[in-house]
Amino acid sequence: MAGSRPKSGPTMHDVAAAAGVSQATVSLVLNSASGSRFSEETRRKVRDAVNRLGYRTNAHAKTLREGVAGMIGFIGDTVATTPFAGAIIEGAQQRAWEDGLLLLTVNTGGDKELEAASLDTMLSYKVAGVVYAGMYHRRLDVPEALTGVRSVVLNSQDRAGRVASVAPDEVTGGYAATQRLLQAGHSRIALINIETLESGLPAAVGRYDGYRKALEEAGLELDPDLVRFGSGGEEDGYKYAMELLTSSNPPTAIFCANDRGAWGAYQAVSDLRLSIPGDVSVVGFDNQATLAPFLRPGLTTFELPFVAMGRRAVELILQDAEPDGRVELMDCPLIERNSVTHPKETP
Amino acid sequence: MAGSRPKSGPTMHDVAAAAGVSQATVSLVLNSASGSRFSEETRRKVRDAVNRLGYRTNAHAKTLREGVAGMIGFIGDTVATTPFAGAIIEGAQQRAWEDGLLLLTVNTGGDKELEAASLDTMLSYKVAGVVYAGMYHRRLDVPEALTGVRSVVLNSQDRAGRVASVAPDEVTGGYAATQRLLQAGHSRIALINIETLESGLPAAVGRYDGYRKALEEAGLELDPDLVRFGSGGEEDGYKYAMELLTSSNPPTAIFCANDRGAWGAYQAVSDLRLSIPGDVSVVGFDNQATLAPFLRPGLTTFELPFVAMGRRAVELILQDAEPDGRVELMDCPLIERNSVTHPKETP
DNA sequence: TTTCAGTAGTTATTCGTATAACCGGCTCAA
């Protein structure tokens, strides 16, 4: 009538009965990888019964015996809602599945109470480990409950330096972006950064450092007039690009430390009746999926390796190393489109 | 010393020993909501021991007895990677957590084999139900393994009409979008659709139907010259907007059935040295987070209710109704920005 | 004085699987 019984499906005992063997035999036949322990006849009977009944193992019973579940916890502040970062979950899940594990995901939205409670539930499910992902690259505090639990910080870094972290290599990214413009022949290269250096934001500081390092190696002086610090919005991209391009000694190329800023720069260039890349080359950062490919011309930019990072984080959990504070930085690959060319007048 | 023992933490027996009572007492004290069955003294001893040892219940043992786990499976084709649809997971997870349940998520990327295998694993975890989410609104086939399992199709519809579905109300959305322009005083309203009607795509067909219905109710003739069918890209938005606006009898407003198309239309308007909304009003659809708010002027559009749909899908699973093929359509709220105003010359 | 009800717990069993320990029968070498 009303109630719906859990409808638990056949158990190993049912299979054993159907096959005319003991439950232990079923278990051994199904699990022993190497075992030529049973006769082919018996194995066949067991497999037949399994198929006939549609038997499916009960993961909880298994976990109860073995102590660890085939699941990995994934906690993100709001990573799933951040448009481009869903890929991070995708990567984590891919890698987990390669080892037959599933992902138990929670987005806390920054709510520490929810975080603690859901983490607690996760641990009660005996997850094999926990990935703690930040929405953007920063230094964060790992919840206390994770001490003693195999865990990895993803797209951020453990401030305390205890838990291993996986994050994008901002310095190398900034370096490569500047290099790309240097190689094209530019020497007056502006930088529109996403934040001040004082913010300590790894993305802002790192990309700046890479920019500086590339110029230095090229034997170029860093011109402070060519470096602007905004807040990451396209308005700032617009404003600073406008200032730079209308200055007395304008740059021939702009490295925008994020794609949104680049978009603003595009609008400024358009308003000035200039063109990209003819009059000014632009390189972005983030490879924002809903933006970079659709700009005209397509924006040459660098991709945050979300999938790769997600994969790597899970991998670190799977190879149960001792928890060290190591920080693994992953390369941001260049996505070549059409916003870079030689400077106009080569002196 | 290499191996790392699972480190299973204290059990109820340990707590019982520490408190000087039996395991059953611990269980009853911790779970009996109404029970004034035990003395305050005993309850205190138990709670003290729980805190002292840091006891955490073993969810698998619990599930093994009870038959159903505190988890809901979430299978998406590539929903997590779709930039704007991460919110759908967010909504599902929110609602699940309100009942203390966690989400077991898998993105199959359309891989049917992975889908079957991971679904199997999910079911072996005795999930309370499964949400089967489509990346975009369409009619899809529910995997066989879900028959008999409590499940809901999300952001799509079960082609077979067996499983309940939750999807956006495209018709009402298209109707409201057209209404918005009619109310502003427009009577020549173009539609740039995202697909042909033959495609059967609910978003394309539904939004068109809403458009038609709104015009009809306003006593206006549907002018076929004002309706274009593209492929959803911004190039088509550009192309058709250009055609429409340069025609002999141009529209005063355009309803773009998606924001990307609207973006293309913006570019066309800009290239024609016209302005939005002064010369032409534009309404979009999707409220694409990384696009709609950043266009100048901000794009008035309609939001796909991802969070609400995710919530509703889980809700349907929680209130274990008999599986019916019901399709619940959810409203797409208007996001008012600045791309709509009165037509220029009111005759 | 017996009976009944209530209080405050305990004991025993169950869920489904994995595995250690065992067992009967057979072969083969000493």
Place this chain on the structure above:
DNA sequence: TTGAGCCGGTTATACGAATAACTACTGAAA
């Protein structure tokens, strides 16, 4: 002829929590 060793299984038990069924005791009513 005995015993060691293998083959092909079975029996028994443990994992951790929930709960039905029971016990031991107290106090009050009949």
